[in-house]
Every structure is written in structure tokens, then in C-alpha cells.
Amino acid sequence: MLKPYSCVRLLKYVLSFLAVIVLFASCSKNNEELPAPQYFISATPLGEVSKANVDRRLGSNPLVSSLTKYSFKAYRIIYKTKDLDNKEIQASGAVLIPVTSDKLAIASYQHGTIRSDSEAPSNFAENSEAGLLGSLIASIGYVVSMPDYLGYGVSKQIPHPYEHRKSLATASIDMLRAVKEFCRIERVNLNDRLFLTGYSEGGFATMSMQKMMEEEFPTEFKITASVMGAGAYNKTAFSRYVAAQNSNLTFINYYVWVLQTYNNIYKLNRPLSAFFTEPNATNIQQKGVFTDIDLNPQRLFTSNFRNGIINSTDAEFLNVLKDNDVFDWKPQTPMLLVHGRDDDFVIPLNSQTAYDAMRARGASNVELALVDGDHYSAVPNYALQVYSFFFRFNN
Known part of the structure; x- marks a missing residue:
């Protein structure tokens, strides 16, 4: 039988041994070698933004102030992705990381249409979409x-492939992969939830991204929920609508940008005179898509081009549009489609036809919210819808 002092001594030996094991395990964990990043290249700190700063950016609205909670650190990320020829290229973006030890979900936010590189997320301008809505979400x-997408940030030397399904999805997915690798390096405490959202071109990019993730990488990504705002998901029906209009369309230059992008990417190699009447064709050739042109589609586009879309006789161009349609499939993830009722830039037909087609395929997890406002005035409603829909799945 052990004497009392022997028991105490034995207990001390056992506790000392356990302490060494715990210390060794802790050191091993802290020093374990992480797998080499496959997408992440580098990160540049852009500064820390306080909750008070976020509230100020968003107008010191009491409702917004009640939602914001954390300061966050912003970084410019450079990562590997593929260009339009499927060759490796460097791209960039921004990642915002809340300052907290809490477990955090990732939200992939795809920005809307921009015309200046200064508005790209990696530049993180205070009054940009990234600096406002991105900051709110963080x-x-x-x-x-x-x-940033291709054509902005470190890839600004190439034209942005505006409203091109595959390149938007690929750049967004590879950015997400790079962010996950960066979070592992920085030992950010992540949970297993992943949210997707975006507005305008970002809505289309998000829909394209989710479709690719679910269909091509179903085991790599488990999406928790998504919110798409005012995206042009039904390119075919939207183009028929535009071609049939006989009134001025305020945003027609952007439709010309899409047309030019598709003509180049899909190597249709059509001269501008095949699409546009004169002097519109010459003006666009000499001054670019944002020059002064006829706003009425009946005067801007040639009758052959318009009729080929309306009557479904231009098979080549319709196949291009179909390749960029992302409205008719069955999502596996809870999804909310948000659109302003008075949107005359990206008409609500895009969200309505997507909702109808998805529900017809049995996607009971898809919801539609038609909100007050046009393409711009509906943005605050979109932001509130993002918050409330994500909140349902992040608690």
C-alpha cells in the first residue's frame, strides 16, 4: 500500500507528464505544416475599418447601426485563375475579415457593373460598392x-468580359478558394457555412457561380444560402424584349457592351455594321460603346439583326445567348431572387422567369421578392433582404 506522500508524488509525476503531452500537442498543432496554396498568391493589408466608420459610411442610420457589430481588416488578394483561353492568369479581389475570435461564415459578394478600375473591390474605395455593401456584410x-473579375485590378490589361457566364463564375469561385486558403494561413476561425450574393452584374455572376459550383464541384462546396439581386439571368428573353422595343432605352449602351463582348469572345467576327445602323456603327467603332448613339433599338440596330433575334432565325447569336442563360435549372441551395418592380435597366422578367422555371423543376427552396424601386433605388431593399435571408440560416 502506498503511503500518502508517495501518492502525492505520483500524482505530481502524472500531472507533469500530461502537461508535457499537452504542450507538445499544442506546439505540433501550431507548427503543423499547411498544404501549399493552389490558388492564393499574396495578400496586401488595406487597413482596419471600425464599426463606427462603417456606420458613418452608411449614413449613420439607426437601423444599420443596430445590424453592424464588428470592426474588420481588409486585404487585397492576388490569386490564380483562368483566362478566356483557359490559360492561367493572375486576378485580384478584396477580402474583409471581422476582428473577433467568434466562428465566422464566408459570404462571397459579387459586385455589380463598373466602368472604372478605381471601383474594383481590390482598390476598396470608401464610396464604392465594396466599401459600402461589402463593409456592411463584414x-x-x-x-x-x-x-474584381477579369479586366479589373491586376488583370486590368485585358478587356472585362462583361456579362460572360463562364469567366465570371470561374473568377469568383477561384477567388473564394484563394480566400479559404488565406484564412487557413491566418488561422481565421471559420464555421462550415457559405453564403453567396451579388447585385446587377453581380447577381448574374452569383447565379452563374452557384450553378457551376453545384453542377461541377458538388463535393467541394456546400452552399448554405444565396441571394441574387437584379441579374440578367435570361439573356435570350431579355434580348428579344430589347430588340422589340420602339422607345428610347436609357441603358442601351450597356446592352451594346454585352453585344460587343459576345462578338469577341465567341469569335463571331461580325463587323459592327452587321449589328448597328449608320452613323451608330462608325461612332461605336471610333469612340467605343459609351459614345452617343440612338437610344431606340429600332433605329440603333439593323432590321436583319433585330428580326434574327425576334424570329429566332439568327441561330449563331441565339446559341451565344443560350450559353449565357442561367435561369432554367434546379438549385439545391435555398435561394432568394430580389428585383425592383420598376427596374428598366435589367427588367424583372429575368427574375420572374428564373423563379418560374426553377419552381417548375421542383426547386421549392427558391423564393422571389419583388420590391419597390428601380435598378438603383431598390438596392437598400436588396441589402435588407440579404441580411434577413442570411440570418435565417446563420443562427
């Missing part, structure tokens, strides 16, 4: 991944 408590 301060609420999400790690925010925001790709």
Missing part, C-alpha cells in the same frame, strides 16, 4: 470574399 459578421 461588420455584421461575415468573412467577405469580393472578386
